[in-house]
Amino acid sequence: MEFVDSIVLSSCSVAAYARLKRSEGSATPDGEFSLISGLALMHYSLWSVLREGLSGGRGWTPAWRDPEPKAEYDAIIVGGGGHGLASAYYLAKNHGLTNIAVVEKGYIGSGNVGRNTTIIRSNYLLPGNIPFYEHSLKLWEGLEQDVNYNSMVSQRGVINLFHSDSDRDRYVRRGNAMMFEGVKAEYLDREGVRSFAPFLDFDNARFPIHGGLLQRRGGTVRHDAVAWGYARGADQRGVDILQNTEVTGIKVEHGKAVGVETSRGFIRSKKIGLACAGNSSRVAAMAGLRLPIESHVLQAFVSEGVKPLINQVILYGAGHFYISQSDKGGLVFGGDIDGYNTYAQRGNLYTIEDVFEAGMAMWPGLGRLRMLRQWGGIMDMSMDGSPIISLTPIDGLYVNCGWCYGGFKATPASGWCFAHTIARNEPHQLNAAYRLDRFATGHLIDERGTGAQPNQH
Amino acid sequence: MRIGCPYCGERWNDEFIVLGDADALMKRPGEAQFALFYDYVYLRDNPAGRHRELWYHQGGCRQWLVVTRDTLNHTVHSVETARCVAQDREAAS
Structure with missing residues (x-):
């Protein structure tokens, strides 16, 4: 252990x-x-x-420096989002590497860590996933003390609703799978759900609520503060955070990574980790790699601010809809991806309609609220719906991608495992299943069971 | 986003189902060619810019279409039927 x-x-x-x-x-x-x-x-x-x-x-002093790039680093992380910054932080903290740079083309936290629905949970089903996400949840529980930054980790509970007998069987199975791995899960009957959320439509004609699966340790985290906390923690351990520095090329010689071309000049490094989320395919292509990834847009929504209304994170089981309330009072919710390849950080109306219909079916009172804003983020959808934290065919080049639309909750463990993979040049047992070559060898981790069709995961 | 179907005219994209990269999916190799088949099933170019993709007009003529679309701004540049694209490819080879 x-x-x-x-x-x-x-x-x-x-x-x-x-x-x-x-x-x-x-x-x-x-x-x-x-x-x-x-x-x-x-x-x-x-x-x-x-x-x-x-x-x-x-x-008050700035939370991190704005250094000039050095000519060479022991390791470079491409992508200054949650996962990239966490990777640099754990490289410095757990593996003693401090001559590290995080190279970010915009400002840190300007990607998906700044545009998600902030949910954390570890209620997964498959063996490769449960231990990893549980490790992530444990790291969330100690994160604020660890990095000395208030990330507003709120373990308010996550409830997955079910609406039929077969649905119940499915969630009981998932709860048992969690318990089997030592993760506490609670079965709620109809009255149990009602005690948490009496306002739901329990008697919906088509999808009545029969009960739910509760993970009390799940909840929400203030997403931007995660990026800022890791950035500050990494900076204090000597990591150079290079903002507004775009990687334009990856130099590979004799099958080994030797450095990155950037908008601020060439930077040498024998270890290069890519944590580029929706842009993973584009950056990996600079090293001649094709990934089992498609980029898709996921939209999210916030309502006007209201007094405390919903105390847990609630997920609808008959469609794809998840909702919680932020500390500012807005209801934060989302649903499915739009389904077509895109790099535009905006989606289309039919997905918005679909999300709102699911929301209204679960909680009719939502119709009384006005929507404040809506946005889209680019998801690195993998071919089996599970992430990749892996070595690559190129020595010294590592990839961290395929987070689909579930990357936020994984941020600490993703960084923790990626740091281990980069420092030791081999995966930790927690990310051993997340190999890039699992698609060739048939060891897929398909939580949803929909096959090699990224927009179905 | 609206797609100009050659049979039905311009329609909202919620009438369609998208499958993915047309150039990858329409070149199905023999199953004995393992490396090629792995590429066909799993690997995608995933470009930022022009992308040729297969869409199915489920809410209309129920034809498979090859739509050339820009993934940076959702502009639809051209729409052909997949049948025509496949026939052209066969004629060229």
């Missing part, structure tokens, strides 16, 4: 870490250390909030 360590480790404060680094002296070159320590001393706590509150907030 090697991976348990990093969950408990989190009590080590950043200030203590900075002191440790200082006492080590020769661990890093002097110039580099002074640059890092200039920011590393800012530890967020109740005391720092009080102090800055009373002194007009003049003491």
